[in-house]
Amino acid sequence: MKPFEIVEEPIDVKKYMDYVLHPSAGAVTVFTGNVREWTYGVRTLYLSYEAYVPMAEKKMAEIGAEMEERWPGVRVAIAHRIGELQISDIAVVIAVSSPHRKAAYEANEYAIDRIKEVVPIWKKEIWEDGEEWIGAQKKYPAKGVE
Amino acid sequence: MITLKYFARLRDVAGKGEELLDRDELTVAELLDWAESTYPGFGADNVQVAVNEEYALKEDTIRSGDVCAFIPPVSGG
Numbered sequence: 266m267k268p269f270e271i272v273e274e275p276i277d278v279k280k281y282m283d284y285v286l287h288p289s290a291g292a293v294t295v296f297t298g299n300v301r302e303w304t305y306g307v308r309t310l311y312l313s314y315e316a317y318v319p320m321a322e323k324k325m326a327e328i329g330a331e332m333e334e335r336w337p338g339v340r341v342a343i344a345h346r347i348g349e350l351q352i353s354d355i356a357v358v359i360a361v362s363s364p365h366r367k368a369a370y371e372a373n374e375y376a377i378d379r380i381k382e383v384v385p386i387w388k389k390e391i392w393e394d395g396e397e398w399i400g401a402q403k404k405y406p407a408k409g410v411e
Numbered sequence: 412m413i414t415l416k417y418f419a420r421l422r423d424v425a426g427k428g429e430e431l432l433d434r435d436e437l438t439v440a441e442l443l444d445w446a447e448s449t450y451p452g453f454g455a456d457n458v459q460v461a462v463n464e465e466y467a468l469k470e471d472t473i474r475s476g477d478v479c480a481f482i483p484p485v486s487g488g
């Protein structure tokens with residue numbers, strides 16, 4: 266495994282937990298993002314994820330570096346799955362260890378927020394009566410995305 | 412030659428995932444204008460460009476040999 270990776274197979278959460286665990290870590294937080302069946306009353310049958318793989322892995326590693334800078338002592342692993350995912354499947358896992366729990370919680374939430382902003386991964390929702398690529402409607406930022 | 416990559420909605424709009432553009436040099440803004448006029452409904456206002464896997468500014472210059480990806484709003488997680 267790589268600590269920051271795009272995968273096509275089901276995500277084995279324990280692999281990433283084990284990767285971040287070390288003797289100085291007193292806390293490990295694990296976040297998983299899962300496929301939700303109902304969104305505002307609309308039923309999803311399944312999702313299809315696509316990524317610009319090399320750039321996505323690079324951006325996830327950059328997020329890891331940002332976390333290490335903001336919360337010294339954290340160790341991070343992030344994996345995102347692509348392809349067809351069924352209801353309740355794990356789309357993303359973020360594992361963070363830290364000497365004390367507060368940093369592990371905070372850094373983990375930071376990671377998912379940043380993934381949703383900058384990592385080139387796209388989700389297509391497939392419903393009973395159609396399908397659509399999902400994406401926040403954002404204008405091109407004057408300064409690019411940092 | 413500049414390599415262009417299309418993802419998600421833009422792959423559907425362009426009808427392809429990748430192509431070569433026979434230009435020596437142009438800016439990101441010019442590339443977006445080209446895409447908008449070549450592929451109706453491209454929606455360039457909501458598209459970012461990554462040059463060699465790094466987000467680029469509209470005024471940045473793209474040169475022959477670069478790999479450019481059109482990045483529609485992301486929706487990972």
